[in-house]
Amino acid sequence: MNAHRMPRAGWVVVAAGVLAIGWGLWQLVVVAPSATRPVAAAAWLAGALIVHDGVIAPVAVLVGLLLVRSLTPRSRRLVAVLAFVAVSLLVLALPGLLRP
Amino acid sequence: MIELPSARAVLHPVDEPFPPGAHDTRSAVTIGRLLGIAVAVAFVTGMISHLHQHPLGWLDLPSRPVWGYRVTQGLHVIAGIAAIPLLLAKLWVVYRHLFVWPPVRDAAHAVERLLLVPLVAGMLFEVTSGLLNVVRWYPWPFFFPRVHYGVAWMVVGSLAAHLAFKWWAVCGRIPEPVAAQPVLGDEPLASPGAAGAAGAAGAPDADRRALLIGALASTAAVTLATAGQTVPALHAISALKPRDPLAGPQGLAVNRTASAAGVRSAALDPGWQLTLAAGDRVTRFTLADLVAMPQQVARLPLACVEGWSAEAEWTGVPLRALLSAAGVPADAHLRAVSLERNWLYANSPLNPAQAWDPLTLLALRLDGEPLDLDHGYPLRLIGPNRPGVHQTKWLERIEVA
Numbered sequence: 001m002n003a004h005r006m007p008r009a010g011w012v013v014v015a016a017g018v019l020a021i022g023w024g025l026w027q028l029v030v031v032a033p034s035a036t037r038p039v040a041a042a043a044w045l046a047g048a049l050i051v052h053d054g055v056i057a058p059v060a061v062l063v064g065l066l067l068v069r070s071l072t073p074r075s076r077r078l079v080a081v082l083a084f085v086a087v088s089l090l091v092l093a094l095p096g097l098l099r100p
Numbered sequence: 101m102i103e104l105p106s107a108r109a110v111l112h113p114v115d116e117p118f119p120p121g122a123h124d125t126r127s128a129v130t131i132g133r134l135l136g137i138a139v140a141v142a143f144v145t146g147m148i149s150h151l152h153q154h155p156l157g158w159l160d161l162p163s164r165p166v167w168g169y170r171v172t173q174g175l176h177v178i179a180g181i182a183a184i185p186l187l188l189a190k191l192w193v194v195y196r197h198l199f200v201w202p203p204v205r206d207a208a209h210a211v212e213r214l215l216l217v218p219l220v221a222g223m224l225f226e227v228t229s230g231l232l233n234v235v236r237w238y239p240w241p242f243f244f245p246r247v248h249y250g251v252a253w254m255v256v257g258s259l260a261a262h263l264a265f266k267w268w269a270v271c272g273r274i275p276e277p278v279a280a281q282p283v284l285g286d287e288p289l290a291s292p293g294a295a296g297a298a299g300a301a302g303a304p305d306a307d308r309r310a311l312l313i314g315a316l317a318s319t320a321a322v323t324l325a326t327a328g329q330t331v332p333a334l335h336a337i338s339a340l341k342p343r344d345p346l347a348g349p350q351g352l353a354v355n356r357t358a359s360a361a362g363v364r365s366a367a368l369d370p371g372w373q374l375t376l377a378a379g380d381r382v383t384r385f386t387l388a389d390l391v392a393m394p395q396q397v398a399r400l401p402l403a404c405v406e407g408w409s410a411e412a413e414w415t416g417v418p419l420r421a422l423l424s425a426a427g428v429p430a431d432a433h434l435r436a437v438s439l440e441r442n443w444l445y446a447n448s449p450l451n452p453a454q455a456w457d458p459l460t461l462l463a464l465r466l467d468g469e470p471l472d473l474d475h476g477y478p479l480r481l482i483g484p485n486r487p488g489v490h491q492t493k494w495l496e497r498i499e500v501a
Binding site for chain 1: 185198217317322
């Protein structure tokens with residue numbers, strides 16, 4: 001595991017990263033809360049995480065399992081590549097289709 | 101979607117013996133590098149756009165190159181859209197690590213995992229909110245630009261930390277994958293002899309290649325499908341472009357119509373005048389005055405924050421001609437004021453470089469014809485290297501800020 005350990009200097013980068021996160025949070029929470037609506041923004045951030053990790057990724061895992069069990073490896077890879085392209089284009093088109 | 105071991109292997113990942121392939125470190129690094137490029141482009145161009153729209157007092161952006169904002173904002177949306185399939189691929193590759201056991205090994209590991217929360221949530225939020233903004237759909241109560249901006253800083257901050265923690269992998273110091281151990285899943289993971297070398301389940305190279313091909317093909321597909329809203333050469337083939345920049349009155353798209361702005365009667369009023377106010381010096385110009393002045397023709401792009409853009413030929417009076425006639429100081433910051441009221445972007449700022457650029461016009465004509473009412477009749481501002489929302493329409497007044 002030692003080869004995977006971050007060198008000490010890495011903590012400087014982590015600290016800088018935390019500062020940037022803090023700057024973003026300050027912009028979101030303190031600077032103009034009437035415009036950023038921190039509670040709603042937090043709900044959207046958390047919602048994005050929950051929808052992906054709780055719905056989108058498990059569905060992808062299940063679809064992948066179905067492909068693994070029902071296709072030969074070669075055709076599974078082809079189907080997976082094509083499905084990925086199709087889903088990407090669908091994601092792109094959805095806002096335009098669903099917008100009220 | 102490309103290579104999946106059994107549910108047991110996914111849900112009980114033991115870091116090292118996981119079968120090499122589409123879910124190993126090499127795959128994560130390959131997709132991560134591509135995603136990192138997209139994020140870097142989107143962040144830098146996003147900050148440029150932020151500086152355009154919210155100028156800092158001490159930093160005046162240049163008025164050139166003419167195509168500056170067209171390119172940076174076009175790239176911003178192209179990179180953001182390209183990041184969608186790359187982000188989905190990346191999260192799919194590393195999803196198993198969400199269930200790593202034990203969840204936290206030590207303090208450093210806790211910090212590393214904690215900082216993944218703003219990274220993943222922030223990335224998902226940025227591409228989602230950006231995509232919805234591109235189609236001008238705002239199903240939230242907050243002001244999109246400010247939240248998109250704040251979350252962008254959270255994303256780059258947590259990404260910097262993530263890259264530091266994963267530096268060994270980013271640099272390519274990835275240990276040779278351990279030989280596949282068909283002990284984790286319900287099914288044999290790698291037995292090259294059984295199914296033929298090229299097509300064996302768990303053939304790690306083939307799975308990684310399929311993952312990379314899928315990610316690249318998806319990225320290419322979403323880019324080609326949308327980039328035509330700003331890249332003329334792709335205009336005809338971008339079937340999913342959110343906006344057609346050439347669809348609108350006089351062959352140019354309109355974001356805000358005169359009706360939506362509530363300026364129809366004021367703009368059509370024959371008594372309309374442009375006021376130039378510099379301190380207590382006030383000069384007024386009728387439409388006939390402006391038409392009688394020397395006209396300049398310039399090909400300038402209209403480039404919107406939503407990533408669409410198109411070039412057109414504008415004819416009008418250079419702003420600098422009016423400024424020098426009225427004796428406006430060369431270092432003054434100006435404000436272009438619209439007939440429109442009560443809209444956040446009704447007025448726009450002009451720094452000295454923009455105000456005095458010979459291509460910054462008070463435009464009367466578009467492609468040789470008088471401006472359509474929806475393009476800002478009787479008079480609009482059009483200048484090089486400016487976001488479309490600052491190309492103020494239905495001008496009423498130019499004043500020293």
